[in-house]
Amino acid sequence: MFDTIALASPPLQQSAEFAATLALCGQQAAQLDDGTLVLTRRIGWLPIALLSRARLDPQTLPGLLARAGLRRSLILMNPDAPCPGLARMGAVPLITPAHVAELDLTGDLMAGLHQKWRNRLRHARSQGLHVTQGPLSQDTAHWLLTAEAAQQRARGYRNWPTALTLAYARANPGAAQLLTARQGGTPIAGLLMLRHGTAASYHIGHSTPAGRASSAQTLLMWHAMTWLAERGVTRLDLGPVETEQTPGLTRFKLGTGARARPLGGTWAWWPPIGKTLRPLARLDRARMFQSWTDAPAPDY
Structure with a gap:
């Protein structure tokens, strides 16, 4: 029941209400074909794309990003749930998951x-x-x-x-x-x-x-x-x-x-290098998995 409810209502950062707020502030969020909101900016020569609290499918993500014109951007991802498949596509974990x-x-x-x-x-x-x-x-x-x-x-x-x-x-x-x-x-x-x-x-x-x-x-x-x-x-x-x-x-x-419940941590991926950094991602796999399984409990 709970998981069905969660899937039916996207997180705040992926909601239509948040997109409307950004538009009012003059920052139009990009949108992938599956509806995922993407915030874009540029640091020097490097374009950055942030996918915050997104529900990601690593198998389809590269194609979605390419069709959105983001194949040259540094992709920063904060998945809404554990997503170990990001390591297989070459993404590198930066920050262990919060709950x-x-x-x-x-x-x-x-x-x-x-x-x-x-x-x-x-x-x-x-x-x-x-x-x-x-x-x-x-x-x-x-x-x-x-x-x-x-x-x-x-x-x-x-x-x-x-x-x-x-x-x-x-x-x-x-x-x-x-x-x-x-x-x-x-x-x-x-x-x-x-x-x-x-x-x-x-x-x-x-x-x-x-x-x-x-x-x-x-x-x-x-x-x-x-x-x-x-x-x-x-x-x-x-x-x-x-x-x-x-x-x-x-x-x-x-x-x-x-x-x-755990989120998915923070990951970085640069499409031009593809899966080159997969070995580096494996080094942090055990630490990421431990964070996904150690859920806080109330101490009354």
Whole structure:
């Protein structure tokens, strides 16, 4: 059931909504014959093509790239699932796979919650919080966006630029849903979800100290899960999970009943050299396979 649902709803980076956002920003994504979106740019003399969260078939990929006029581009690939066949076509692995948490929204959501997550939800409901929800406004100084930007700088990670997030909301009216928890009229937690097709992605979440003390983010996530399910969304992508770097966030995501699954890592291939680098790819095969099989688990 879950795998069928996942196949029916492409990842955010391969969605029609993302393509519309790029077009609004003046960056038209190329598209292979099978519908895969490709971002292109040039570094000096070398054209680059990025296939992000793509569902790839190594047997047909060379032909698809050639017909799209990309036979001279350096191809960077982040497959949406393990794709060892890329090594056989001569692609070289650069980065071992990350894992993402994905939640099936078609079942009994309450039954899928981990007991401690359910306890935090019960706690949040007793705090007198007021939850509001609606489309993201075009306010560049919105408190959630500025808090996210500050958190990125403090923790040294990168998310979408604010301009791209706002463009997504403009290009896809109603698809960027903002949930806010208030205590005494003051925002203490915010959650931004992006809908795409029959799927949705967790995009930004932030809690103040008061929000953390009242488990406000748990309440917002529950509201988002149930709201999406009621509107026919079947899969929620909660983003990367990493037990060593962000154990608390990983527990929060997996506590919803989501399961962790591996992506395909990052690969590079330059069509003009074909299969020349196949021996180099084999050197990293064992390390890539280990990353595919070591899925994070919640540590409650």
